Amino acid sequence: MSSTTTGANAGAPDLNVKGLVGADMSKAGQRRPLRVFLDQPGILIGAFVLILVVLLAVVGPMISGYDAYTIDPASRYQAPSAAHWFGTDSFGRDVFTRVALGGVNSLTIGALVTVISVLVGTVVGLYSPSNRVIDAIFMRVTDGLISFPAILLAMIITLALGQSTVNVAVALSFVFAPTVARVVRSRVLVERELSYVEVLRSQGAPTTRILWANILPNVLALLIVQGTYIFGEAVIIEAGLSFVGAGVPQPEPSWGSLVYDGRSVLQTAWWLTAAPGSILALTVLATALIGDGIRDAYDPSFLPAGVVLRFRRWAKKRAKGGNR
Amino acid sequence: MIESLSEQLLRVRDLRIWLNTVDGPVEVVKGISLDVLAGECVALVGESGSGKSITARSLLGLLPRENSSVEGEITLRGGPENVVTATEAQLRKMRGRAVSMVSQDPMTSLDPVARIQRQLRDTIRLREPRLSGEQVRQRALDMLREVGISDPERVLVAWPQQLSGGLRQRVTIALALVAQPALLIADEPTTALDVTVQAQVLRMLTRLRSELGMGLLIITHDMSVVRSVADRVAVMSHGEIVEFGEARQVLDSPQHPYTRGLVASTVTMSTVRDRPLRTVASFVEDTAAAEDGAIR
Numbered sequence: 341m342s343s344t345t346t347g348a349n350a351g352a353p354d355l356n357v358k359g360l361v362g363a364d365m366s367k368a369g370q371r372r373p374l375r376v377f378l379d380q381p382g383i384l385i386g387a388f389v390l391i392l393v394v395l396l397a398v399v400g401p402m403i404s405g406y407d408a409y410t411i412d413p414a415s416r417y418q419a420p421s422a423a424h425w426f427g428t429d430s431f432g433r434d435v436f437t438r439v440a441l442g443g444v445n446s447l448t449i450g451a452l453v454t455v456i457s458v459l460v461g462t463v464v465g466l467y468s469p470s471n472r473v474i475d476a477i478f479m480r481v482t483d484g485l486i487s488f489p490a491i492l493l494a495m496i497i498t499l500a501l502g503q504s505t506v507n508v509a510v511a512l513s514f515v516f517a518p519t520v521a522r523v524v525r526s527r528v529l530v531e532r533e534l535s536y537v538e539v540l541r542s543q544g545a546p547t548t549r550i551l552w553a554n555i556l557p558n559v560l561a562l563l564i565v566q567g568t569y570i571f572g573e574a575v576i577i578e579a580g581l582s583f584v585g586a587g588v589p590q591p592e593p594s595w596g597s598l599v600y601d602g603r604s605v606l607q608t609a610w611w612l613t614a615a616p617g618s619i620l621a622l623t624v625l626a627t628a629l630i631g632d633g634i635r636d637a638y639d640p641s642f643l644p645a646g647v648v649l650r651f652r653r654w655a656k657k658r659a660k661g662g663n664r
Numbered sequence: 665m666i667e668s669l670s671e672q673l674l675r676v677r678d679l680r681i682w683l684n685t686v687d688g689p690v691e692v693v694k695g696i697s698l699d700v701l702a703g704e705c706v707a708l709v710g711e712s713g714s715g716k717s718i719t720a721r722s723l724l725g726l727l728p729r730e731n732s733s734v735e736g737e738i739t740l741r742g743g744p745e746n747v748v749t750a751t752e753a754q755l756r757k758m759r760g761r762a763v764s765m766v767s768q769d770p771m772t773s774l775d776p777v778a779r780i781q782r783q784l785r786d787t788i789r790l791r792e793p794r795l796s797g798e799q800v801r802q803r804a805l806d807m808l809r810e811v812g813i814s815d816p817e818r819v820l821v822a823w824p825q826q827l828s829g830g831l832r833q834r835v836t837i838a839l840a841l842v843a844q845p846a847l848l849i850a851d852e853p854t855t856a857l858d859v860t861v862q863a864q865v866l867r868m869l870t871r872l873r874s875e876l877g878m879g880l881l882i883i884t885h886d887m888s889v890v891r892s893v894a895d896r897v898a899v900m901s902h903g904e905i906v907e908f909g910e911a912r913q914v915l916d917s918p919q920h921p922y923t924r925g926l927v928a929s930t931v932t933m934s935t936v937r938d939r940p941l942r943t944v945a946s947f948v949e950d951t952a953a954a955e956d957g958a959i960r
Contacts, residue, residue, distance in 0.1 A: 535768070535769055536774055536776070539774075541724075543790065554778070
């Protein structure tokens, strides 16, 4: 570190040479967020699986060579084969194509719900604490929404709005936005009492700027984790809704309705439920892995990440210690 | 002591502050009067709970309105008529320019998720929104040099947690000085720092005060800080100012028994050898009860 003394402080031997936490400085400064994420095996595995599922949904219908709606009575209930990778259903439709197309619906709903509920929840959570009356009203409303069983609430809202893919997404956003609002609000209540906020106010920073430019970034890690969980949860609840027939309207496939279709022939044509069911489970597992990974990346004291770090350190030491 | 108003940066008359607790409002500041002249350093001393920090926050209008009430008159040069009755917009205009604040704990007074350059840039832009990116950067570098940071380029790209306590306190001081405030309120600026860094920061504050012609109100419970930087001292106890005068005079011949106790309880080189260190019998009973109530 340079030890040049500027004119201004020439008189006083200020010892700021010791100031920066030396050796790690340059390295830590370059440590990109992306790198932190890639250090988490859960994120890597989860992202890999999720990309595969998305690829299946997007590319699947094109490469399967079948149409998801074309009925072919001659080939009913065929087991998985080279011609039909996931077999066929009671109408002779190709299950692989239908699972892929169902994935488009399920993943779109998951993504929409995540975006809507995170946006709405963030705005409510950020502004709610700034006024006691508004805060009380918002929080009682969220209490009310949270106290409903999620799937029941989603069902009521979907049926009230009319069954469509977008309305299912809106209904599920009603379910998840309150949770986001609560989480954000509780962080805002903590953050705004911290001394840096008071310092910003003492410099004349407007409240809106403090909320969006200073407090929000401090809440962001939590939001990302919440977002991934919401994605997984939304996919599950949507499947539940479609399973009972309150979700994506027929004949459009969704993972939930596909499982429902196969339910009565479970013992003979197991692939009808196994294919959409296992893809659904994989997707949710992948998002949970990503969510956990991100949480650990932000909190390295948490055990699994700590173990990984320790292992890395140990591996490095061995590699360096060399060729003995 | 009281000079013409034009030389006063800060004029406080009969300031009273109540905090709302579950047991009802408790008066924590009981009609204090205070003034700070241009280029002067006034120290506000007293033990924990005597109302120093609450007073400092009220000068900036930072007390939350819903659970405190303030009465009296606070006038700042370049600020609104009376800070106590000013609107939030008036206060925002005043903060930073007429008066700015350095807080007690440098570890938490910087935004942990923003690099120093963003924090400085945001504060500079608050005052001069039309500066170009390069000009802002130059300004930021100048500010960091001003507070005695010799390698500002590196500090600029650092995250707060990469800086030592002393460096962080310098950065917060730089942030407070961006708009060239007429008065700087430093709430225990050195409490969280070790002794050598304390001395550096105090020296720097003194230098900046004379360079920028700024008034300084230091809040502290450390009599050695008072001795090294203050021109005048206001001794606060139990929400009241019990003694206010020239620093040397107050320290050398304290009039009020509380001040005498404070001065006697200062550690000096001869303390341990000659006599046991004295302590002050606590005056803070009501406020302790009030804090208790606040927690409940």
